[in-house]
Amino acid sequence: MGYPNQPHQRETPVLSRYFGDAEARSLEGWRKRGGYKALEKALGMAPADIVNVVKESGLRGRGGAGFPTGIKWSFMKPGDGKPHYLCCNADESEPGTFKDRELMRWTPHALVEGCAIGAYAIGAETAYVYIRGEFTEPLYWMEQAVKEAYAAGILGKNAMGTGKRIDVHVHKGAGAYICGEETALMNSLEGRRGNPRIKPPFPAVSGVFGMPTTINNVETLIAAAPILMNGADWYKKMSLSNPKSTGTKLFSVCGNVQRPGTYEVVMGFPFKEFLYDLCGGPPHGRKFKAVIPGGASVPIQTLEEAEATLMDYEGFVAQGSMLGSGGVIVIDDGQSMVSVIARIARFFAHESCAQCTQCREGTAWTTKIMERIRDGQGTIEDLDTLLDIAEQMTGKTICVLSDSCAVPVVSGIQKFRNEFEALIQGRRFHPVIAAVA
């Protein structure tokens, strides 16, 4: 069982090892658990060597896109005479995802350490940790950790006595899902509306404040420390699907499941076993119907697809979806898929930044049609219209928020068309009655 309970024996707790261990939150506690040894080691290495170790480890971005971290770091050209910046994306807002929240509230120093290592590796003196405003508790712990780290000389103009300058600042968001998109995050950090930027230029060329910038997810940065301490091989070999997807991955599980929580398993772990053994299966008397495995913006999996999935970047794609952010939303047979999708669409309509036409208008239009169908006022033509709008919303905008809204609609209509048709034909949705235990 993942946090909030004791780890399941099939878990591999590397990053989540100290979840629930309140002592690990303090600098003293963190040091007792081996904290800041990796940073000490890193500061004794050449930045390029750190990048190479991370490259070698096969670590890929844990925020959703899965871009190889070492390669991303290598885009930052040393000696270009410009200030470099590291941004830690702690704007975790993808529905179903809450792993970074746990990482920050239990092991804030792990993230301070990860940021410091990352900043040093990319030649940055400043790292900003952009935490969504709703995360009051992670914000609090992160701020305490940063204060302690400064007081102890870990951060500052003479980081760990090496003469190198490393600043880490916590920046509080203010309620906008889209700020988890890296270029929107940079705009928000600069004090602008969180509008995604057109790429190119890419952040490594012109990022925050117009300077070369790397943006990494919380989990990615935290993973750098154990990789440096234990070596790339150690990290790779933990995975069942080495070399494509390496290491461990945090999955946050929610929805209709016995034991929701945050689980850490090795890449390639069988999803069926994960759902039934680790997470305890469906609520009493119910059956699983569908799974959204990587946050609300990835395609919905049927139960058959989910049960056949191996949990890594390629495994989810092979079964009609994506690993995404690792936010697993489990839906049981008591739920109407139309309602679920309508609610997801409403989320994206609420969060669209309003820049691109297809997104601004399309997310709202999709929501209106979906809710009409949900309320029994739909027509069969609406389904074609929905698919057509979804097509217009896919691959045509600055960022992928618009695509994200289209994805559950398309996969929902494809895989659960019978539920849409039933509502349209005037049959109200009747949840399967739970069997009496």
Added chain:
Amino acid sequence: MTPDLVGGLESPDYASHDRAAHDPYVPVFTGDVKRQLDELLARYPTKMATLLPALWIVQRERGWVSEEGMVEVADLLELTPAYVKGVVTFYTMYHQHPVGKYFIQVCTTSPCGICGAEDVVKAFLRHTNTGELGVTSPDGRFTVIEVECLGACGFATPVMVNEEFIESVTPEKVPDLLARLA
């Protein structure tokens, strides 16, 4: 205890909104608060980058971000009030109107929705006497809104009361929770 610069757990002064809404505007950024802003300014290469933190400070001090507050921030950061307003209206956490002493946000996005969040909302509306989303109760104590994903989906249904994050709220727990606030 001096408040944290970034702001974690301590609540905005929502109770002060009555005073703030009617009396002549008193600048936020004086004395210690101004020093906090100066400290924040040192963290970024541009003044504009402190806009979100500065607005947070206004909300902490006054319970909401009034137009006068926007003008004050604009002047300090060499921005225009229209620009600041564009930013304020983008982010949902800045209150553009005074809210109740206890600002209650209930997550109703899909993962919580399928775990019964709607019923939690109904329970709050009933027990706070607000009756309607976004409306402040007659005694000025409560405002209840639905909020998009709070990022604690495994702890359905998460509820934020001011800056306090409460996990795993069910309709049954609502009366006790409210009683605790009294």
Added chain:
Amino acid sequence: MAETKMVNLTIEGRAVSVPDGTTILEAAKTVGVLIPHYCYHPGLPVAGVCRMCLVEVEKAPKLAPSCATTVVEGQVVHVYSDKSLDARKGVLEMLLINHPLDCPICDQSGECELQDYTYQEGREDSRYREPKRFNPAEDFGGDVIYVPNRCILCTRCVRFMDDVAHDSMLNVSERGDRALIGKFEGKDLTHPWASNVVDLCPVGALLSKDFLNKARAWELDRTASICPNCTQGCNVIMETRENQLVRMRPRPNENVNAFFMCDWGRLNYRWMNEKNRVEQPMVGRARALAATTWEIAITAAARALNGKKVFVAASPMLSNEALFLLTQIMEGGSGAFRVTEGDEAPLPGVKDLALRRERAANVYGAEALGFNKTRDLLAGLKQGDVLLVAGEDLEGIDAAVIARASEVIVISSVLPEVASKASVVLPIANFSEEEGTVTNLRGRVQRFTQAKQAPGDTRPSWLVLGDLLGAMGKQSNFFLPSEVFASLASSNKAFAGLSYDSIGFKGLPLANAPATGTNAPIAVGAA
């Protein structure tokens, strides 16, 4: 300057060669392909948000926003492929789902890019069955009204205020489909260049109060001209309806005004519609003026001028042609002019563009032609001189000073008070009613053409002055203003080498004009 690398590509089957760094949208223009777009404007930083200009680039995984995609060697671009057309059709449908479709009562109708592209590429019907979003219209202050229901959120107006006017008075407020253009309560759109947002708005969301409900776009006659209201010489289109000037809008000229003009110049057109006109030539008889024929009036004026020392009080609104002919008439005498002044109001985002202090079209032309700029207009008028008043209203001039003149001849569009003392009055067309050239403050000679008909027997100034010159026995044989200009160019070194043909509608600098100033290319919103 380093030689720019050229990039070769194919757009809609046409070979294109453009400098490296050019966008596909601009490259397409060079071969006559206009890629539909809304948010892109050459005078503003690229936003890339309307997604209307999506085109298919061979071998690219996704459609490319042509406004934000630079050309690559060997690229093959399809603007009208099924994929691109489908994407644009999708955008058009989305832009219209919340649009009120109130074209019959919309000022923009007929010159609306949403209308045009929808007819060109859009769907015949809408599949939208839901309630439409509604927001009330808002007075933005200045001359601008905002109708949010028609707004497509292209943000051109916001970018103009941010990046060109450097005064962020407008914003995008809210987000998602609730978004709209906003301003701050109590802060009106009073920037002296703010009305450009009305021109920039591709739809009927930002409207001019001055033009509101005045005319339908298709009823207007449009004429290329120059704004006569200050020495900047912004290139404009004068728009008339039933022989009334109803609107002036900027005409792009990268050497003078980029794409813009100021509010003061734009709204100050009513004087050209003035009703208080002299419509017939007149001669003084028995202490009163009486209408007569052109022949009699010209002869009378010539007789009065011939052999006399002439002092010309000219208006700096007169064309180079008229002023040149005046110098011929006053040969041996002298001329002066005065100019109304106001505060200078620059447009900071464009180099050397401002509403200028001196509020007349041809101050520099008048100086170049030897007229003396003065505050005391008639200081040079000697006792016994013939006073020739050309376009000057003589407002505020002491009658006693005028009395120094042995005779007063008035050549003007409206009757100044002093006309009662004139022996001859010759009615001429005003700025909007004739053709000619003016010289702006950087020495740029620019042509303006006739936007409306002059009333009654009124004649163009160059024709009247040419006839007068002839009647005085001097060489004069002008049938066209271009001939007057040719004569000027052959006799004045500064104008040497210029002709109407070479000046065209973008203007050319005088031979002695400074090489800097407006004559350098304008970089708008350059990073």
